[in-house]
Amino acid sequence: MPVKRIDKTPMRQRDAGVRAHDFLEVNEGYDLSRAMFEAERCLRCQDAVCVDGCPVRIPIPEFIHAIAAGDMAEAASILRGANPLPAICGRVCPQETQCEELCHMNNRFSAAAIGHLERFVADWERDQPANDGARKPWRDEKIAVIGSGPAGLVCAGQLVDMGYPVTVYEALHAPGGVLRYGIPEFRLPNAILDWEIDVLRQRGVEIVTNVIVGKTIALDDLLNDMGFAAAFIGTGAGLPRFLGIPGENLNGVFSANEFLTRINLMRAYDFPVADTPMKVGKRVAVIGAGNTAMDTVRSSMRMGAEKGLIVYRRSETEMTARIEEYHHAIEEGVEFHWLTNPIEVLGNDEGWVTGLKCQVMELGEPDESGRARPVPVAGSEFVIEVDNVVLSIGTTPNPLLLQSTPGLETDRWGCLVADQEFGRTTRPRIYAGGDVVTGAATVILAAGAGKSAAQSIHRDLSAANEAGAGQMTIKATAPPSA
Amino acid sequence: MARILSKRALTSVTKLFVVEAPLIAAAARPGQFVIVRVREDGERIPLTIADYDADRGEITIVVQEVGVTTRLLGALDEGDDILDMVGPLGSAPEIEPGGHVVGVGGGFGAAALLCLMRDLTERGAPTTAIIGARDKGLLILTDELRAVCSHLELCTDDGSAGFKGLVTERLQQLIDGDGEGDGPGRPDRVLAIGPMPMMRAVADTTHDAGIETLVSMDPLMIDGTGMCGGCRITVGDEVKFACVDGPFFDAHQVDFDEAVRRNRMYADMENQAAERQALECQASAGAA
Numbered sequence: 001m002p003v004k005r006i007d008k009t010p011m012r013q014r015d016a017g018v019r020a021h022d023f024l025e026v027n028e029g030y031d032l033s034r035a036m037f038e039a040e041r042c043l044r045c046q047d048a049v050c051v052d053g054c055p056v057r058i059p060i061p062e063f064i065h066a067i068a069a070g071d072m073a074e075a076a077s078i079l080r081g082a083n084p085l086p087a088i089c090g091r092v093c094p095q096e097t098q099c100e101e102l103c104h105m106n107n108r109f110s111a112a113a114i115g116h117l118e119r120f121v122a123d124w125e126r127d128q129p130a131n132d133g134a135r136k137p138w139r140d141e142k143i144a145v146i147g148s149g150p151a152g153l154v155c156a157g158q159l160v161d162m163g164y165p166v167t168v169y170e171a172l173h174a175p176g177g178v179l180r181y182g183i184p185e186f187r188l189p190n191a192i193l194d195w196e197i198d199v200l201r202q203r204g205v206e207i208v209t210n211v212i213v214g215k216t217i218a219l220d221d222l223l224n225d226m227g228f229a230a231a232f233i234g235t236g237a238g239l240p241r242f243l244g245i246p247g248e249n250l251n252g253v254f255s256a257n258e259f260l261t262r263i264n265l266m267r268a269y270d271f272p273v274a275d276t277p278m279k280v281g282k283r284v285a286v287i288g289a290g291n292t293a294m295d296t297v298r299s300s301m302r303m304g305a306e307k308g309l310i311v312y313r314r315s316e317t318e319m320t321a322r323i324e325e326y327h328h329a330i331e332e333g334v335e336f337h338w339l340t341n342p343i344e345v346l347g348n349d350e351g352w353v354t355g356l357k358c359q360v361m362e363l364g365e366p367d368e369s370g371r372a373r374p375v376p377v378a379g380s381e382f383v384i385e386v387d388n389v390v391l392s393i394g395t396t397p398n399p400l401l402l403q404s405t406p407g408l409e410t411d412r413w414g415c416l417v418a419d420q421e422f423g424r425t426t427r428p429r430i431y432a433g434g435d436v437v438t439g440a441a442t443v444i445l446a447a448g449a450g451k452s453a454a455q456s457i458h459r460d461l462s463a464a465n466e467a468g469a470g471q472m473t474i475k476a477t478a479p480p481s482a
Numbered sequence: 483m484a485r486i487l488s489k490r491a492l493t494s495v496t497k498l499f500v501v502e503a504p505l506i507a508a509a510a511r512p513g514q515f516v517i518v519r520v521r522e523d524g525e526r527i528p529l530t531i532a533d534y535d536a537d538r539g540e541i542t543i544v545v546q547e548v549g550v551t552t553r554l555l556g557a558l559d560e561g562d563d564i565l566d567m568v569g570p571l572g573s574a575p576e577i578e579p580g581g582h583v584v585g586v587g588g589g590f591g592a593a594a595l596l597c598l599m600r601d602l603t604e605r606g607a608p609t610t611a612i613i614g615a616r617d618k619g620l621l622i623l624t625d626e627l628r629a630v631c632s633h634l635e636l637c638t639d640d641g642s643a644g645f646k647g648l649v650t651e652r653l654q655q656l657i658d659g660d661g662e663g664d665g666p667g668r669p670d671r672v673l674a675i676g677p678m679p680m681m682r683a684v685a686d687t688t689h690d691a692g693i694e695t696l697v698s699m700d701p702l703m704i705d706g707t708g709m710c711g712g713c714r715i716t717v718g719d720e721v722k723f724a725c726v727d728g729p730f731f732d733a734h735q736v737d738f739d740e741a742v743r744r745n746r747m748y749a750d751m752e753n754q755a756a757e758r759q760a761l762e763c764q765a766s767a768g769a770a
Contacts, residue, residue: 171707173519173526173566181709210568212707216505238709242721249714249721249740251747258710266704267523272758274523275550276704277751351743398708400726 006109009038011116016331020301023185023269026328027091027119035120039068042112043104050099050114055448056089056154058082060099060114067117076125079118084157084200085150085447087126087192090119092183093444094322126195135204137165141229141461144169144222146213146401149177150443151234151434153200155450155457160204162458167228168205171212174265177236178435179443181265182257184295186302187325190264214401223429230429230457233416234450237395237435243287247345248391252281252353256288256296256392263299278303281387285309285356287342288392289319294329296390301332308334309384313341313361318371337384339363341376345389355383397436405430415439423453424460431457484518484567487540489560492622495547496590497556498532499564504539506531506569512601513594513698513730516543516569517706520554524565527551528703528725530675531570532593532623533600544593544622550755571706575696575730579605581670584656585631586649586684587613588676592622594698595675600630608632610656610666614649614680618642633666650683657691669693674733678742685733695733699724701745716740 012028013019019026030038042064050060059078066075079086095101095115103111143159145152148170156166174180176193201207213219222228240255242248259278262268268278284300286293289312297308310329312319315338319326330336339361346355360380363372396414409417409426418425418432425432433449435441485502492498506516515530533542547556558564575598577583583602585595592613603609609630614637615621621636621643628634636644637652645652656669672695674684681697688695701713706725713724716737722728 171568172705173568181705210566211505212568212571215570215707216509216568238707240709240711242711242714244721249716249744251743255711258704258712261704261710266525270523271751272755275521275525275755277748277755279748279751351740400707 005037005041008110008113009034009041009116011113013328016328016333019186020298020332023302025189026186029123030116030120035067035117036070038113038117039064041105042068045104049102049104050112053098053100053102055098055444056083056451058099058118063121064112064114064117067121072121072124073128075121079121080125081161083447083451084154085196086118087122087196088150088179088188089444089447090115090117090122091188091192092442093118094442096323098444126192130202135160135202137204138163139165141165142167142227143457144213144226144228144231145234146219146231147171147177147234147236147434147436148175148197148207149234149236149434149446150179151236151436151446151450151453152177152232153197153205153450154447155232155234155433155454156205157200157203158451158454159457160200162454164458166205168207169211169213169217170207170209172265173209175207175209177234178238181261182292182295184260184264184299184302186298187295212400214404219401219405219430229461230431232423232450232453232457233401233425233430233432233436234434234446235398235401235436236446237415237440238398239396240391241394241396242391243342243393245342245344247347247353250345250347250353251351252279252387253345253389254391256286256292256390257395259296259390260292260299263303269303279388280305281353283307283309283386284388284390285311285342285384285386286390286392287311288394289314289321290392290394291321291325293392294321294325294334296392297334298329298332300388300390301334305388308332309337309386310334311337311340311342311356311358311384313339313374314371315339315363339374341374342389343381346383353387353389355385356389357381357383395435395440397439402436413439420449421452422456423449424456483563483565486558486560486562486564489558492544492590492593493620495556496544496622497547498542498544498593498623499558500540500542501564501567502539503541503567503569506567507534507539507541508536510534510536510541510570511574512598513574514570514572515700515706515729516541516567517571517703518543518555518564519566520551520558521565524554525551526566526704526706528571528700528706530594530698530700531597533597542593542596544590546590549752550759553756553759568706571725572729574601575673575698577602577607577671577673577696579607582608582610582667583671583673584610584612584653584666584669586653586672586674586676586680587611588649588674588680589615589620590622591674591676591680591698592627595673596623596626596630598673598675599627603630603632608667610635610669612637612649612652612656614638614652616640635666648683649680650687653684653687657687657693671695672733673730674698678738678745681733682738682742685736685738689734696730697733697736698729699731699736699741700729701741702747
């Protein structure tokens with residue numbers, strides 16, 4: 001048995017000074033020898049607790065063993081069976097708080113690099129010849145998936161694998177949801193997203209863009225007139241929050257959603273070759289300290305800002321961003337203003353942003369989120385000179401579909417009520433998962449919810465079939481051998 | 483993709499397209515809009531649905547060529563496809579039944595009045611459309627509007643057709659009682675669609691008379707579903723998203739200064755893109 005290193009095999013990254021000015025991917029991935037070396041670090045535990053940390057329950061030791069054995073095709077097949085989006089999750093999952101946190105290697109050394117290995121296998125698969133044509137679904141019950149973000153794509157991928165004809169409806173002109181409009185190319189290149197979506201299409205998923213279920217078609221029309229047996233709602237949490245402070249409508253103030261959508265979906269960095277403009281000044285303040293805030297501030301520098309600032313009313317400890325993103329942001333020169341609460345956006349006579357008035361905060365007793373409550377320090381107001389202010393203080397579910405569909409219950413935060421285990425909403429045949437249920441969370445939690453919902457759709461339809469005609473049961477048991 | 487079934491030039495820079503869009507046509511209500519994109523890497527722009535026919539699966543849009551995307555769209559012909567079209571977006575205006583409704587359409591805003599006025603007329607309201615342009619040749623869709631309104635009032639700056647003057651001057655006359663008797667009568671409600679300065683002038687005109695007035699706001703927009711917040715508008719004390727809360731708002735509550743300023747946010751870049759487009763046009767014309 002080869003020697004095990006105590007430290008995780010590092011993944012190469014592009015130099016911070018160079019990468020901070022372009023949109024190419026920061027991380028460069030493993031090569032084969034590094035991947036096989038790292039795969040040997042897995043302890044092959046009897047109790048693979050890492051799997052418990054994975055929302056889609058990838059059989060982690062199995063796929064890592066396949067890498068160690070040099071059988072990449074097997075590794076890819078194991079991964080894909082559990083997670084239809086491995087190239088994406090290998091890049092954007094917070095493994096350090098999930099599978100890798102539970103890894104027994106983590107007790108004394110550092111965890112096996114499960115995320116890096118997942119990414120390696122998916123990227124290997126991407127270099128292989130494409131599969132032969134779309135598979136034919138072998139079941140009759142059509143399923144509609146609303147929203148082509150991570151929840152919807154994973155749900156669709158799981159359902160086609162079980163033989164269901166699946167149609168995914170997307171409101172925008174390109175599929176991917178937050179993976180497309182939100183996560184920047186330097187973390188998740190569009191080419192990777194396009195490839196993952198193409199794989200799903202090859203496996204039989206139909207994706208229809210430019211359809212807003214709830215506006216273009218009612219959800220009940222899908223179920224009643226268009227013959228869908230069930231629907232999965234994965235419409236995410238797309239509605240940006242604003243602070244409601246004076247000056248928020250000045251020119252140069254954006255929601256992080258708008259800022260990132262202009263850049264990622266509309267490719268404003270390529271203006272005027274791309275038609276959508278974007279104005280980024282010399283100094284950009286991003287309010288908030290989650291992953292979206294890091295994406296935004298790092299994007300602002302790639303759009304030409306000389307200084308990107310994070311302004312956050314809590315401290316570094318309460319920051320919700322992934323540690324890797326935080327480190328990358330520091331390396332790229334982002335300036336962090338902790339315990340700084342914005343109270344007004346200042347502008348000039350033409351209505352353009354000139355500054356952000358803030359007050360100093362100190363930490364008090366824990367609030368309802370369990371984190372120390374920030375309390376203003378009297379008389380501590382000061383002004384940070386900035387040209388843009390971007391609000392990245394969270395998003396809530398889009399009410400368009402929920403309000404236009406009778407009988408769907410939402411909670412007081414506007415989230416759709418669905419049980420976490422099965423994704424069942426308050427209406428039969430309608431399932432939901434991802435940010436629309438939980439509020440803004442991670443790609444992999446959405447993926448996990450999409451997967452559980454797919455399984456419960458299958459269970460419920462099978463149960464209904466068994467209760468109904470016998471011939472349907474036969475049809476619903478196995479794929480044709482041909 | 484949405485196939486263009488027919489095209490008509492209403493003026494040299496205003497084109498009417500009938501587009502095959504069965505799902506949108508079936509769901510559309512008066513005053514709603516679509517968002518279109520006409521090329522890869524193209525921008526998304528909102529366009530009012532001028533008319534729709536659910537049975538035929540068609541919608542009508544009217545485009546004034548003012549920027550890169552509208553020029554590209556204006557150059558498309560019958561049989562061409564519009565790359566992306568999504569809708570219907572926004573909501574129909576909430577107009578209480580009863581009373582005389584006056585729709586004011588400036589420039590190509592007249593097109594947007596078409597299905598709005600037809601709907602109101604069909605619901606039994608006496609309706610008047612006031613449309614205006616610089617001269618007779620620039621007035622659009624007069625026959626179509628006449629067919630769906632109780633009264634049609636034409637206004638031209640030079641007096642070449644109808645009333646000589648601005649739509650707001652004619653509106654003021656109606657408010658002052660000039661339209662009593664055989665005329666359209668005093669407005670009970672006003673609906674204005676067109677360029678921002680015109681809508682603002684309508685709001686000012688009806689404000690003192692206390693006439694309930696709605697304006698159709700068209701701020702910069704990306705997704706049209708409430709996701710970007712770029713279209714936010716201050717209405718009274720509240721910030722609204724024109725795409726999902728509008729596009730119709732109480733004209734007397736809208737902060738027009740802010741709306742005008744926000745619409746000009748990218749004016750310099752838009753000009754830069756337009757110049758580039760003009761150069762490309764020249765270059766391709768030269769090559770041919």
